Amino acid sequence: MLEVNKIEEQQERIKESLKKRNWSATKIALVDEAIDLNHRRKDLQTEVDQKKSELNNLSKEIGNLFKSGKKEEANELRSKVSDLKADADEKEAEMNQVINLLEDALLSIPNTLHESVPAGSSEEDNEVYKDYEGILPNMGDQALPHWELAEKYNLIDFKLGALITGSGFPLFRGKGSRLQRALITYFLDEAAKAGFEEIVPPLLVNEETARATGQLPDKEGQMYHVTEDNLYLIPTAEVPITNILRGQILEETDFPIKLTGYTPCFRREAGSYGADVKGLNRVHQFDKVEIVQIEHPDRSYDTLHQMVEHVEGLLKSLELPYRILRLCGGDTGFTSALTYDFEVYSAAQKRWLEVSSVSNFETFQSNRLKLRYKDNEGKKRLAHTLNGSALALARIIACILENNQNETGIKMPAVLVDYLGFERI
Template identity: 65%
Template sequence: MLEVKRIRKNRDFVIKSLEKRGIKDVETKVDEVIKLDDDRKTLQTESDEILSNINKASKKIGDLFKSGKGNEAESLKGEVADLKQKVGFYEEKLKETEEALEANLLEIPNVPHESVPAGVTEEDNEITEDWNGPLPQLGDEAKPHWELIEKYDLVDFNLGVKIAGSGFPVYKGKGAVLQRALIRYFLDEATKAGCLEIIPPYLVNAATARGTGQLPDKEGQMYHVTKDDLYLIPTAEVPVTNIFRGDIVNADELPYKLTAYTPCFRREAGSYGADVKGLNRVHQFDKVEMVVIAKPEDSYNILDWMVEHVRNLLKNLGLPFRILRLCGGDLGFTSALTFDFEVYSAAQKKWLEVSSVSNFETYQSNRMKIRYKNESGKSELVHTLNGSVLALARIVASLLENNQTESGIEIPSVLKPYTGFERITL
């Protein structure tokens, strides 16, 4: 969440920046935070003053008893009792005000980076890099991936429905091998780039989900195990970033670069038609994620490095892609700047999102209290970043569609050492 001191110091800038997101009543929300913070400070001062008076009176009571002035001491004890009752009232009001302040801060999204274009829908996103060659033309005989999957028996959607429900595909045979090959390739490339591989839990508690912004913003999209009050992760970003929650990290070791493969679980209910056919949108999918913890002055150079990493992956896979800088209205709640990667699905003749690379600046680290000591020894919040490197379901869909031939589906050369076969055939 945003730091109160940042809101107070840059009120007009924060309001103007948040208006890029198309949020209503931004000024009211910001001013309510400032008012609650003023109330908090006043209550804290009054509470501290009463506590100081209690401490002084308690010391005096001891001195009076030692001096044989018991009556005066007893009288003062009565005053102390009244003060303790009064401070209890102020402490309760302080707690209520702090909770209201945090609740209001949780409702305010991150301030967009200055480069984020204004806009409210995905049509307002800015294309920063587009495929500069002709898009694949497969002809009238080209099949969408869900028909290829059925033809080559790669994924069983009906079996997934039987076992779990719609949106839970069962990969099998060469479909499973291709999925595993992609996971291994993406992990190998991330570790070559200097990332430490992590295998995190696939379920997290509410504090962990709140730390990265899934709660309360995306609660409806998450699967909740109510008996244990745990959530299935929507991305490895959630558990991996929380590794550092509450820590003062070693400045000399920054940046921390981590990567993890996990299955991801998202409800994403309410969509119908071709957009959700086959692997276009599923409730469980595999993804390799990259998470970076960095000093503020380094984070945007690291964001560029992460974008370049994803760019190289897609080039190596031979997939046509484009990069979008998300507008304010399409920007994630916790992000300051996000670049989306889309690959071209030749059979569907559409672009499919396969990666988001984001800088959250201090928004997540303020929630999780991840800090480091700067050169003057003062604690500062780190910047957190993450990116999909990559999301598997739509990558598989695009690979199948773009690489289909009359004799089968060709495997990209970088994946052949992982699959052990060069094409998928009948």
């Protein structure tokens, strides 16, 4: 959530950012609405404070009058106090209503985009930040897509998963399960080497937790909701892990805070259909290792690029052809100021598949989290939060299977052999 004082100070920049996100003029007017509501809140706060101060003074005066034996004068003032209190209560109720409207407006305004974010309306307008330097694999028309390889070698049973739960809930088995487990362990080990503390968080979160990282009210339609308990299945480990620091006041020496965690992730993916959802391309449940950093604002963009390098190193080690995109305004998430996406080339499908997003949220999440630090002068300031997939497994597995197949089986990446205990499927 943007800080309301920054909206006032940077309203033109924020409006330009919203244009880059392809917001209409009607929706951009929400910025002016938030500013007007904040002015009204300040005016009402002044009125309420003045009336409370007057009430306090009158109460003291009444007490002195009673002490002096001037009961008649004291009782006259009591009548005035009653009217003044009713007026103060009315103004306070109006102020609270304005505060609620202001919060609704602020929750509806996305993060301000970093100046490097390109203009564009959809994923077709994303910028290739770093292209693949080699020659893309060409396996010919005989190459099998991962869903056929999974059936051939008894690695993933999509039909049985659909029978047990529904479409988009794959069931891994045998060497497919071991490949999944090997990747999780490898990614966590690499995160630990990079200085990240491993966390095993809850898989369900409450409404306040989901709101603090920006999933609510923006993405409630994409989250599985346990209505009886008002809990949400996590769409990513980012949600519970970032909330570990909610409400904390840090010292500058605490930075950077580096956290990682493996979790299953749950997304409804409402409206998804067609070839893009085949096999592991788009599922409702998938495993992912997430990296989260809490950083000083002066260093957060250096940290963002370090996180990009970490993810890049994982893809290099798996010997997968990848490229890095800088997302355009129309494709950047609600909470992000700048996002880099990683895509891996699927040789059998002859298309790029997204496997990671690495983002800097600046103060957008920390403002909701009330996550602050004390600067050198002792002033409390908002920290910056960042996160990235390192990595999401479903499409990584799809690409490992497809890109390493031949007529006799599937060769495993060398870096995974010790984890797997076998070199080929």
